[in-house]
Amino acid sequence: MDKHEHRGRFMGFLHNAVSLPRSIFVSHGIATRLHEIKAKLLDISESAKLLPHEESSSSHDANESWPYYAESSHFALEEELVGIEENKDELIGWLKDKEPQRRVVSVVGMGGLGKTTLVTKVFNNPIVKQHFQCYAWISVSQSYKIEELLQTLLEELYASTEEDLPDKIFQTDYRRLVQMLFNYLQDKRYVIVLDDVWNRQAWDDIIIAIPSNQFGSRVVLTTRNRKLGVEDKAFHLQPLDETDSWALFSIKAFWNIPNKRCPQELKRVAEAIVGNCEGLPLAIVTVGGIMSLKERSELEWEKVEVSLSWEICFVEVRRDLTMEDIAENYLNELIHRSMIQDVGKGSCQLHDVMRDLAQSIAEEENFCMLCHGKEERHDFKARRLLIQFNGGDISRSPCMSRLRSFFVFGKDAIPSSSLNRISSTFRQLRVHLQTTESAILRNTKVRELPKSLARLRNLQTLDIRHSEVEKLPDWITKMKNLRHLYTYRSAILNYFNVCGAPPIPYCRYFGKGVQAPSRICDLKCLQSLLSVEASAEIVQQVGNLTQLRELGITKVRKDYEKELCSSIQRMKGLRNLHITANNGETLQVEELSSPPHRLQLLVLEGHLEKLPHWITSLRNLTYLHLKLSQLKEDPLLQIGPLPNLLVLLLSKAYKGQQLCFVAGCFPRLKELYLSELRNLNHVRIEQGAMPSIKKLSFHQCVGLTTLPEGIEHLSGLRELRLMEMPVELIEQQKKDGSEVQKMVQHIPIVLSFL
Known part of the structure; x- marks a missing residue:
């Protein structure tokens, strides 16, 4: 591609970026924006005379806005x-x-x-x-x-x-x-x-x-x-040289950092982003401004770098971005524009007015339909159906043959007979979500998958979480388009969610998987596999699933280490990893010499002889749960420097008596949960440790009779939980004027339960 043409296309990208606030409100704009962007690129590029020029309905608006630059x-x-x-x-x-x-x-x-x-x-x-x-x-x-x-x-x-x-x-x-x-x-x-x-x-x-x-x-x-x-x-005029390009980018991207200096962990990807701007000041200023609003994690910045290094061609699908990546980008954009509310806990919600408007437009345009299980409608044209199940026979719901997506929500168990009848009518289904978490609390009666699902060759998502299904049928390996398979049965960790206290959403683990045929690893499109029981064939072949973003594997035997580690190393795009050892066995994962660098969530359940050395290299890790590890050495020395860790759970993970949070450790940690560290009798927090901490919870640390030394240094701490802790500590915390009470007077919420 000619250099000037490439830069011209880059300017088209910037042109479109500035016009985004207006176009984001256009109905179904996401699908049509690619064509609009192409028209803008052709209009702006120096090579426009060599390319076929097309006008679109929105390109005129974009051209009118360009002089404002x-x-x-x-x-x-x-x-x-x-x-x-x-x-x-x-x-x-x-x-x-x-x-x-x-x-x-x-x-x-x-x-x-x-x-x-x-x-x-x-x-x-x-x-x-x-x-x-x-x-x-x-x-x-x-x-x-x-x-x-x-x-x-x-x-x-x-x-x-x-x-x-x-x-x-x-x-x-x-x-x-x-x-x-x-x-x-x-x-x-x-x-x-x-x-x-x-x-x-x-x-x-x-x-x-x-x-x-x-x-x-x-x-x-x-x-x-x-x-x-x-x-x-x-x-x-000539493009800026590397030095001036970097100086200008730093001014815009790191304006709120002392000396406008790039954090070391972002240096490599930031330099790549600047390189893609090719010395164009407007490109550098615009992209720098965008990056100043991004989360300062290597993974988030890599997403932008990928989008800029893709030859700025909006006509083809991005090589390294899946539909899920693009959808996540759109979701983040909507959150940034306050159209969707981020309520934490990995969840979002719509304001009631916005929800009613969205539902009205969706039904009017036959995008999706929401109905109740007892309704019977015959004027149904939408391709996506959401059923609020409150009992009854959902097989009487609208005609299913045209559906692409099928969702069932509710608190009642769904009879298998109803599932068999409705699934036999599916022809074009791509997404099938069968149950919700609320259903598991009522013990769903689904024990086996309806055989009629085997005909759904276009199925992309199968979600049977919290059901009673224990084994996947062999015919599931024929679903070559399956992208997401959720089968796990998670359990709420009751040691943090004590009766009377607000629940903690992160405290769950995926300890129970399902038996799966070894040929499950032939489903090359799989991006999510949560969770399956390990077998010699599966741990060896799961590495063939190079598109995997989420993997949960349970009952991992000690002698599976070499094959499992080799397979994980091949999953370069892996984001979430859950590994559970076989009952009573040591979890061996030390041979994982080159872990997926994009890993964000890691759960290790089982005895560890030592903390895996590779954990220290996970610079994008945001969530870490060590359960039943029984480590002899203080793990904080190794995991404390992780630059982007937000949530840390240690559950029976350490047998030592002391934990020390040194100055500068856990720079972004927001939530820390310590449970059943029974030998722990002293915790010290140095000034400058955990500067971003918001929530701190202790559970059944029976030897810890005093609050952590230096807890007063945690000036941003908003919530402290003491669950089933020693009686003397709880009594001192509740006693007016006590030293313990003075130590926590700066914390708005202090909860304690015996």
Whole structure:
């Protein structure tokens, strides 16, 4: 791809990014935006003449918004003007030289190189303005009305001399406007800037009104067109070099960090992002501004780097982004714009008004339908059906043959007979969610999968969580399009969720998987497999599932270590990993020399002889749960430096007597849960440790009779839980005026239960 063409497409990407706030409200805009972006790219690219140009309904709006980018250059901060000093000084010198003949200078370069920024800096210089008797600036752009341009030119010129504007210029025709301008300028030393001139016709329409006098007048134009051929002198702007590019990016991306210095863990991916901007100041400023709002984790920044390094071609599907990745990006964007509320606990919700509106539009456009199990409707046209099940026969629900997605929610158990009847009517189903967590609390009666599901060759999601299914049938291996398979039976960890206290959502584990045929590993499209019981064949072949993002595997025997570690190393995109040892056996995972670097969630359940060395390399890890590890050495020394860890659970994970949280450890940790560390009798928290901690919970640490030393250093702590802790500690915490009570007086919520 030609270098200029590549940059032109990059500018199209930026163009689209700035237009996003408006277009995000368009119904089903996500699907059509690819075509709109293509039209914008073709319109902006320097290589537009070589490419077929298409107009779309929204491209006109986008073109109208583009001039505002140039206008914003007038307000660029001084610190953002990187790499222009030499050109600025040369241009000022040329404007002020003693040559009496009117001269024309053009500043040439592709979009985003900083032409307007450079000329703005020169034009606004007091020395320049004092040198001329009058001055004006007009933005021409690709689509212009010549009368409006000349009227603006007159306004600016008269304003610069503080003279009264002639009457009725806004009702004057083109010929009269030309004459008025010519007469006004012919005996004055003027400087006029024509910003964003696209073609020779625009130049000819304007220059006829600007006289070529002998008073040292100057005309400056900015253009992408190297072939205008109207200038006496041309400045050909070049991209910023690596040093200036990095300096400008740092100013925008790290504006709220001391010295605007890039965190070390982001240096590699940040440099790659800057490299993809190819020295274009507008690209660097725009992308830098976007990155300043992103979570400062390597994984989040890598997502942006991937999207920018994909040759900026919005026509093809992104190589490294799945539909789930793209959907997550859209979800985050909606949260950022407050259209969806992030309520924590890995959940989002809609405001009631927004939900009603969304439901109304969805039903009106036949996108999806929500009904109750006892309803019987025959006017059903939607491809997605959500049933709020409250008993009854759901097989009487609307016709199922056209469905792509089928969801059932509710508190009642769903009879297997109903599932068999309705599943036999599915023809095009892609997503099938059978039960919800609330159903497991009522012991769903689904014990085996209906055989009729075997015909659903397009099925992409099968969710039988919390059911009584213990074994997957052999026919499931024929579902070649299956992407997500959820089979686990999770258990709430009651040692943190004590009766009377608000539940803690993170305290669950996926200890029970299902038996699966070994050929389950032939389903190459699988991205989620949670959870299956280990077998010699599965641990060896699961590495063939290179698309996996989530893996849960239980009953892992000690002698499976080599094969399992080898398989995990092949899953480069793995994000969530749950490994549970076979009953009573040691969990061996030390041979995992190169773990998936994108891993975000890790659960290890079972005895560990030592903490796996590779955990320290998981720079993107946000959630870590060690259960039944029984470690002899303090694990905090190894996991404390993890830069992005947000949640840490240690459940029977440590046999030692002391834990020390050293200064600087766990820089982003928000929630810490310690349970059944029975030998623990002293916890010390140094100043500067866990600076972001919000929740701290202890459960059955029976030897810990005092609060952690240094707990007062946790100034941001919002909640402390003491569950089934020693009686003397609980009594001291509840005693008015006690030392323990004074230690926690800065914590808004303190909960304690015996």
